[in-house]
Amino acid sequence: MAGRIANTVYYAANPQVLADFWAAVLDYRIDGEFRDRLRAGGLDDAAIVNRILVRNPDGGAGLVFRHTPAPRQGRNRLHFDVQATPGRRPTPEELDAARDELVALGATVVRLVDQDWGPFHEHYYQMVDPEGNEFCLQ
DSSP states (O other): OOOOOOEEEEEESSHHHHHHHHHHHHTOEEOHHHHHHHHHTTOOHHHHTTEEEEEOTTOSOEEEEEEOSSOOOSOOSSOEEEOSSTTSOOOHHHHHHHHHHHHHHTOEEEEEEEEEETTEEEEEEEEEOTTOOEEEEO
């Protein structure tokens, strides 16, 4: 099989808050057509508000945010590594500026990692989104 990832799904207490956060972080757009298709398929507004698709305007896999009443427990088993400057390593100043932008959007800094990992030097921020999901800013 030669499959590909269609979407990544987040379960959230407040899907709209996370959809807005990640759309801003990644410069993605909320897919209104997705909501129209759900409505045409018989879902009412109460169900639709709890299902949000955020897409990369250039195509590719999207992010789906769905409501769950269950609280998140433990660490993520999967997380995003977000590039502050796509295609190249950021300067320390660029990384700090990107960190500040994410904090203004609702992220929280967990720690700065600045260490060698074998032949690789790691310099990135471990962060969490507004619902506590871990991600790294590199």
